[in-house]
Amino acid sequence: MTTSEGEQGGGVGAERTPGGGAARPEERLERAVRAAEQALIEFEIAVETFRVEVDNFSRLHEQKLGPMYARLEELDARILEARAARSDDPEDRRKADEARARLAPIPGVEELLNGWMDGDGLFPEATAMLTDQPVRPPQRVRPSEEARKLYRDLARKAHPDLAQEDKERARREEFITRVNAAYARGNADELRELAAEWAAGPELRHVPSESEELYARLEWLARRKELLTLVARQLEEGAIGSMLRLAPDDPDKLLEEIAGQLSAQVTEREAELAALLA
Numbered sequence: 001m002t003t004s005e006g007e008q009g010g011g012v013g014a015e016r017t018p019g020g021g022a023a024r025p026e027e028r029l030e031r032a033v034r035a036a037e038q039a040l041i042e043f044e045i046a047v048e049t050f051r052v053e054v055d056n057f058s059r060l061h062e063q064k065l066g067p068m069y070a071r072l073e074e075l076d077a078r079i080l081e082a083r084a085a086r087s088d089d090p091e092d093r094r095k096a097d098e099a100r101a102r103l104a105p106i107p108g109v110e111e112l113l114n115g116w117m118d119g120d121g122l123f124p125e126a127t128a129m130l131t132d133q134p135v136r137p138p139q140r141v142r143p144s145e146e147a148r149k150l151y152r153d154l155a156r157k158a159h160p161d162l163a164q165e166d167k168e169r170a171r172r173e174e175f176i177t178r179v180n181a182a183y184a185r186g187n188a189d190e191l192r193e194l195a196a197e198w199a200a201g202p203e204l205r206h207v208p209s210e211s212e213e214l215y216a217r218l219e220w221l222a223r224r225k226e227l228l229t230l231v232a233r234q235l236e237e238g239a240i241g242s243m244l245r246l247a248p249d250d251p252d253k254l255l256e257e258i259a260g261q262l263s264a265q266v267t268e269r270e271a272e273l274a275a276l277l278a
Contacts, residue, residue, distance in 0.1 A: 029214045036221045041159045043225065045152050047232045050241070052143065052184050057251050058240045064255055068262040075269035077103055082276035143186035150191035151183040158198050161221075 077099040084092035143151070158176055163169035175198065182190040235241045247254035 026211050026214065029211060029218075033214050033217050033221070036218060037161050038156075040221050040225055040228070041156060041161060043228055044159070045155045047228050047235070048155075048180065048183075049148065049151070050232070050235055053248075053251075054235055054238070054241050054244060055184070057244045060251070061240060061243070061255065065259060065262060068259065068266065071266055072262065072269060073099075073103055075266065075273055079269065079273050079276060082273060086276065143183055144188055147183060147186050147188040147191055150188060150195060151179065154179045154191065154195055154198060161224075 077096070080092070080096040080099045084096040155176065158172050158179065160169050160172040160176060163172050175194070179191070179194055182194060236245065243254065243258075244251060
């Protein structure tokens with residue numbers, strides 16, 4: 001390319017506006033901010049989606065498997081007590097006392113648990129859940145695909161990070177709080193109503209930002225991403241998150257497998273205890 005051609009082209013790498021004029025220096029920064037905002041929103045949606053799934057799975061895990069874990073702990077304590085009674089060994093007695101102490105309820109727990117437990121552990125009605133009464137699963141395990149889609153669409157459109165004014169940010173934060181609550185309940189009907197409400201709401205008035213504000217915005221987005229990364233890591237590395245990641249598409253099957261393993265352990269402990277008491 002000759003010098004005149006380079007000058008006519010505006011120089012290598014020169015940016016142009018759609019109308020053919022030279023781009024403002026702030027425009028490239030504005031594009032970077034918008035791209036960072038959208039990327040952060042997508043990341044936040046993914047983290048929130050996983051958080052809801054972890055919370056739901058945790059509730060189901062506790063409801064379905066909690067009594068079985070409690071039964072195993074009770075059997076372990078009784079086995080240690082039976083061994084101590086046979087051996088009359090102070091060390092065996094110490095282990096048995098420690099195991100029983102771990103099962104002792106906190107003072108006042110009977111009122112909190114509405115009569116499901118006393119000083120000796122679970123009442124027979126509660127223990128019967130292991131064998132005699134089917135465990136009723138919660139109303140939902142994970143939001144439906146429709147609820148997921150509605151949530152993601154609303155989060156993209158109404159996310160507070162898209163606001164340029166304090167008043168608009170407050171409006172979006174209040175709205176997104178309602179969206180998050182509806183999504184946590186897996187309520188697709190409520191999410192549809194919220195989508196209609198947002199569509200009928202006021203349009204955001206765009207206010208151009210100065211370079212200093214854009215740089216500050218990028219710094220805030222970077223800090224927010226670091227926080228979300230930490231939250232995501234904690235969810236993934238937690239006990240429930242790690243379990244859920246083993247079977248993200250079929251958590252019910254995973255729970256059934258764990259329940260089968262726990263049931264086998266209960267049977268083994270019961271046989272061991274029966275042998276000790278014979």
